[in-house]
Amino acid sequence: MQLKGKVHKFGADVNTDVIIPARYLNVSEPGELAKHCMEDIDPKFTAKVKFGDVIVATTNFGCGSSREHAPLAIKACGVSCIIAQSFARIFFRNAINIGLPLLEYTESLDVIEDGDILEVDLSTGVIKNITKNKTVMANPYPEFMMDIIDANGLIEYTKHRLQEI
Amino acid sequence: MRTLAERILAAHSDKRKVNINEFVNVKVDMVLSNDVTAPLAIKEFRRLGVSKVFDPKKVIMVPDHFCPNKDIQSAEQAKLVREFTKEQGINYFEVGRMGIEHVLLPEQGFVLPRQVIVGADSHTCTYGALGAFATGMGSTDVSVAMATGEIWMRVPPTIKFVYHGKLPEWVGGKDLILYTIGDIGVDGALYSVMEFGGEAIDGLPMDGRFTMANMAIEAGAKAGMFKVDDKTEEYVKEHSLQYHPERMEESRSDENTEYSKIIEYDVSKIEPQVAFPHIPSNTRPVSQAGGVELDQVLIGGCTNGRLGDLRMAAKFLQGKQIHSNLRCIILPGSQKVYLDALREGLIEIFIEAEAVVSTPTCGPCLGGHMGVLAAGERCLSTTNRNFVGRMGSPKSEVYLAGPAVAAASAILGRIASPEEVMH
Numbered sequence: 001m002q003l004k005g006k007v008h009k010f011g012a013d014v015n016t017d018v019i020i021p022a023r024y025l026n027v028s029e030p031g032e033l034a035k036h037c038m039e040d041i042d043p044k045f046t047a048k049v050k051f052g053d054v055i056v057a058t059t060n061f062g063c064g065s066s067r068e069h070a071p072l073a074i075k076a077c078g079v080s081c082i083i084a085q086s087f088a089r090i091f092f093r094n095a096i097n098i099g100l101p102l103l104e105y106t107e108s109l110d111v112i113e114d115g116d117i118l119e120v121d122l123s124t125g126v127i128k129n130i131t132k133n134k135t136v137m138a139n140p141y142p143e144f145m146m147d148i149i150d151a152n153g154l155i156e157y158t159k160h161r162l163q164e165i
Numbered sequence: 166m167r168t169l170a171e172r173i174l175a176a177h178s179d180k181r182k183v184n185i186n187e188f189v190n191v192k193v194d195m196v197l198s199n200d201v202t203a204p205l206a207i208k209e210f211r212r213l214g215v216s217k218v219f220d221p222k223k224v225i226m227v228p229d230h231f232c233p234n235k236d237i238q239s240a241e242q243a244k245l246v247r248e249f250t251k252e253q254g255i256n257y258f259e260v261g262r263m264g265i266e267h268v269l270l271p272e273q274g275f276v277l278p279r280q281v282i283v284g285a286d287s288h289t290c291t292y293g294a295l296g297a298f299a300t301g302m303g304s305t306d307v308s309v310a311m312a313t314g315e316i317w318m319r320v321p322p323t324i325k326f327v328y329h330g331k332l333p334e335w336v337g338g339k340d341l342i343l344y345t346i347g348d349i350g351v352d353g354a355l356y357s358v359m360e361f362g363g364e365a366i367d368g369l370p371m372d373g374r375f376t377m378a379n380m381a382i383e384a385g386a387k388a389g390m391f392k393v394d395d396k397t398e399e400y401v402k403e404h405s406l407q408y409h410p411e412r413m414e415e416s417r418s419d420e421n422t423e424y425s426k427i428i429e430y431d432v433s434k435i436e437p438q439v440a441f442p443h444i445p446s447n448t449r450p451v452s453q454a455g456g457v458e459l460d461q462v463l464i465g466g467c468t469n470g471r472l473g474d475l476r477m478a479a480k481f482l483q484g485k486q487i488h489s490n491l492r493c494i495i496l497p498g499s500q501k502v503y504l505d506a507l508r509e510g511l512i513e514i515f516i517e518a519e520a521v522v523s524t525p526t527c528g529p530c531l532g533g534h535m536g537v538l539a540a541g542e543r544c545l546s547t548t549n550r551n552f553v554g555r556m557g558s559p560k561s562e563v564y565l566a567g568p569a570v571a572a573a574s575a576i577l578g579r580i581a582s583p584e585e586v587m588h
Binding site (some may be wrong): 013015017018021022023025026027028039040041059060063064065066067068069086088089090093094097098142144153154155158159162 | 188201202204205208209212213214215230231235236238239242285286287289301302303304305306308309312313317319351352355356382385387444531532533537550552553554555557559
């Protein structure tokens with residue numbers, strides 16, 4: 001699957017308190033959550049982000065709380081995938097489970113800057129920086145996780161498994 | 166020998182042994198969620214098309230985050246959760262009968278060594294203090310666990326942390342874990358289990374172990390575990406009707422265990438710690454805190470809201486008043502803790518000291534209610550996270566510490582070392 005969008009670049013330890021502050025956790029509709037995505041780290045993010053855009057970050061993206069509202073808010077903003085050097089484990093699980101693609105790229109992210117246009121192929125992990133004319137390769141998913149992603153999330157994956165029994 | 170975590174996960178996936186990084190389907194002993202995470206989990210549960218949870222005795226929901234309800238939307242969420250628990254016959258503790266989930270569950274006997282517990286709350290790792298494999302997950306994962314009694318996991322490696330020596334005065338579990346997170350960073354144990362041991366741990370009371378396990382997630386860990394010893398047995402015997410001596414035996418040993426890394430500390434060199442804004446790893450000894458002036462002090466929560474923590478705070482506050490420039494909020498972790506504290510005269514000490522005493526709730530810890538901060542305000546708290554906007558305004562600051570530092574700071578109106586108040 002091919003994605004194309006503009007980069008919104010963040011640094012290390014982008015945590016769930018800034019992705020979606022707890023004061024907004026009294027609702028769970030993705031559309032409502034999206035209005036406050038990244039509010040405490042970049043108040044202009046919700047105005048800037050367009051459907052198909054990509055978030056790029058360094059290490060430990062999504063650390064902190066287990067709130068699934070965090071990847072839900074990001075996905076509802078139209079973000080098509082997140083590329084980071086490493087992900088916090090609960091956020092990683094949540095994103096896979098709700099069908100928000102993540103790519104792990106462990107090398108230096110100097111090759112991708114805020115505002116660059118990227119073309120991302122999720123099945124091969126190839127990331128093409130159209131603006132800088134550079135191509136890099138993300139880490140492939142373990143096979144088990146590909147099964148969940150191919151099924152479009154954990155609920156669909158589990159439904160199939162339950163029907164097989 | 167395999168680690169505690171590997172042995173527990175193997176037993177729960179019907180395998181003789183499991184390998185690090187292997188994906189397994191793990192049977193769970195308890196599935197937990199709260200008033201903020203359960204609404205999403207219930208919605209996903211319905212989408213699965215399953216009518217009943219796999220075993221109502223093994224599912225629990227606790228209304229602790231925004232309860233007693235802080236606004237209409239929170240009340241609607243709490244109502245949804247309440248009605249689901251009635252429909253399914255699952256464990257539920259209403260306000261007035263409950264506690265903050267990570268204080269309540271062990272206290273009510275829901276946690277045993279060698280169990281697997283998953284919860285839609287990142288601090289589910291708290292139960293590792295009793296030798297269980299306990300880990301936080303999201304609402305969708307928890308909905309699948311509730312429906313099927315199983316959830317997928319990747320078998321984690323274990324890093325061993327050894328704390329040599331005897332704890333100096335005023336240094337407790339909170340200081341040890343803050344020191345550790347300051348040392349290894351907020352992703353220093355990413356995807357791993359942190360296993361805590363050593364002479365200082367052997368002497369650490371259960372309250373301190375819960376504190377340490379609670380904050381394993383702040384180093385990125387999947388779980389924070391202790392092996393079973395006499396203190397564990399004593400706690401389980403006191404709180405659970407299901408005391409199994411054989412279970413205890415299997416988890417007592419850690420000789421010749423294969424750890425991915427061993428990190429050692431000499432606790433005689435560790436002072437009470439403070440984590441500065443805006444990340445739990447931004448730690449320094451309290452003697453280097455520089456007397457930062459405070460607007461609020463929070464003592465309690467799931468990290469340090471147990472009776473031992475309140476006793477420590479009362480030691481300092483007895484016969485004194487908190488500084489006129491600040492507010493102090495005491496947050497007992499459960500109704501039982503509150504009542505025990507009341508009967509011991511601690512609540513009287515707090516109120517005479519002019520502190521607020523709250524009903525158990527997560528409330529201010531995550532900027533929900535009962536002590537939210539305005540722009541420019543600073544709070545020193547015994548809770549577990551201090552990212553930007555954690556307790557309210559993105560322009561407020563949160564400092565993390567243990568109850569001794571918190572109580573001393575409440576008296577002096579600024580970050581203070583326990584020794585400044587108790588010489």
